[in-house]
Amino acid sequence: MNRIYLSVLTILLSIHTHAQPITLGKTDTVYSKTLGEPRRIHIYLPSGYGDTWFYPRRYPVLYLLDGDTHFASVCSMIQLLSEARGPLDFPELIIVAIPNTDRVRDLTPTRPTRQPRMDSAALSRTGGGEKFLSFISNELMPHIDSIYRTAPYKIFMGHSLGGLTVVNAFLHHTALFNAYIATDPSMTWDDQKLLRQAKDILQENKFSGRSLFLAIANNTPPGLDTIAIRSDSNNEFARHMSSIFSLRNTLAAAYPQPPYPFKPFSGQPPIPENLPPAGPAPFRFSWKYYPECDHGSLPLPAEYDALRFTFNYYSLPFPFPEFFQPTWTQDSLLTTHFKVISRYMGYKVLPPETLVNNMGYNLMGSRQFDRAAYYFQLNIENYPNSFNVYDSMGDLLAAEQQKDSAIKCYQKALTLREEPGTRQKMEKLSR
Known part of the structure; x- marks a missing residue:
């Protein structure tokens, strides 16, 4: 094939010259025997996925909860990070977004006897989180792996009750994903049961090769600050924030000195000789408090920061x-x-x-x-x-x-x- 020599800029951006239709993704359906219902999923594929000139590549997969709500924004972030900035800054990803059918059923790991703002009928539907994770592990993942060119690296992202599900998977199903992203997780669920379990589980030293990003929104009630909320056990929003900070403290105590100063925008890759001589990389944990964001406005900035943190070893400022x-x-x-x-x-x-x-x-x-x-x-x-x-x-x-x-x-x-x-x-x- 005769070629015109490419410019430096073209190399950096790795631009595909083939015309591409402007589409965000597609919708598929998987019938779940575990849940006893069909489940819609939204799929985003990198723009170069269908390239036929070069050898077919495999891609890491991001599994996204609350799929209808967050699919468009996360797809745009991934596209911007991985394609607009070039192949040496951020990896291209497949995104699998899971819309809800019964959110409170699937995204709660246990069934409490009481929960603020929930009546007995609503409580009776809760606690299906383990079945939902079984659906993801035993049905959805094999389905995706059988159809798409996936790599053995998986990310789990969720907000609120979705964040609670992410933390539950991180603690109890650690090997299921490589990277976990929890934004403002509902750690007060079931009288903070998962938070109490975390203190013992985090001592098990089973998190090598995994990463966790924890985002905390500013939900302080009027007249309180992030210090005062810890002593206010009566206010629901104060308990919500306090429980997430407690999770942050437990994680920081269990893993006080990460191997590198991982910052979401460091732009500097780790030094190869500083890596362990063998075996998986160490556990990486980072968190961020967003004083300008409440619970509802947090996902957009937090998901971007979390993605940058998750792959902050990837970027190479190539000269x-x-x-x-x-x-x-x-x-x-x-x-x-x-x-x-x-x-x-x-x-x-x-x-x-x-x-x-x-x-x-x-x-x-x-x-x-x-x-x-x-x-x-x-x-x-x-x-x-x-x-x-x-x-x-x-x-x-x-x-x-x-x-x-x-x-x-x-x-x-x-x-x-x-x-x-x-x-x-x-x-x-x-x-």
């Missing part, structure tokens, strides 16, 4: 201007950084084929053939079943007048996919 200079000697920077990413995500994460391919072509365009060969070879090692990686190496060898080797690369590409442009290049060299 592209220096990279294209012939004096550049740090071509291993990309692979080293993705080793860091792999440790935190718990599986081997590879540099995107598109990005590495564009780097190789730009170096080839400036006649830095040896360095271009390094990146094309990196793609061959990482994506041996992609026809493109052999087609690209063939282009480099042809530019270097190594016709026989170029023909072999084109032949290898054609065994993986019959592409007219590749065949034309091979036949031209053969003549």
Whole structure:
């Protein structure tokens, strides 16, 4: 395939040139035997999901509670973070949003004997949280994994009672997700039963490789502040805030010194040699209080901060201007950084084929053939079943007048996919 050498900006943004329809996602239905009902789900796929030129990629999955309410805003955040800023800042994600059918049933882990503002009829419907998590684990996740190209990294996000469900999963089903995001969770539920359980569970040291972001809204009643609410046991809003701060304190006491100063907007990746020599990455916990947001307005800013925190090891401020200079000697920077990413995500994460391919072509365009060969070879090692990686190496060898080797690369590409442009290049060299 004849190519026009790409600009640095194009590499950074990894823009797809194919026309894409403007759609937010699609709706599917899964029948749950566990819950005894059909469940709608909303699915968001990255814009490059349907790309047919490069080898098909797999994507981490974000499972989102209160799906009807939060789907549009979270999709927009993910799209902005992962596509507008480029492939070295934030990973592309699949989003699976779960709308409610009976919210108070599914998002409460226990059935209390009494609960403020709930009558006996409403209380009788509560406590289905464990069945709901069973639906997610045993029915929804296998369904998503069977249809979509998912990676073994899962995020769980919820607000209010959804946040309570996230905390319950974090404490009692820790291995179900890799990252947990709870915004203003309803920790007063059932006389703070989950909060009381947390104090013992957090001592079990079972959270390696997991992360938790806790967001707290400003629900202080008139005349009280975040100190005074701790002594006001009569006000419902004061108890709500106090219980979340108590969870924060319990977490901070159990894990007082995280391995890095994880801040949502640090922009600096961890140093590889500071990682543990083997095994999963350490547990990461961060929290934030939002004095300008009440319970209802919290999700938008908190979800954005939480996503940045969850993947704050991902961003690589790559020095592209220096990279294209012939004096550049740090071509291993990309692979080293993705080793860091792999440790935190718990599986081997590879540099995107598109990005590495564009780097190789730009170096080839400036006649830095040896360095271009390094990146094309990196793609061959990482994506041996992609026809493109052999087609690209063939282009480099042809530019270097190594016709026989170029023909072999084109032949290898054609065994993986019959592409007219590749065949034309091979036949031209053969003549």
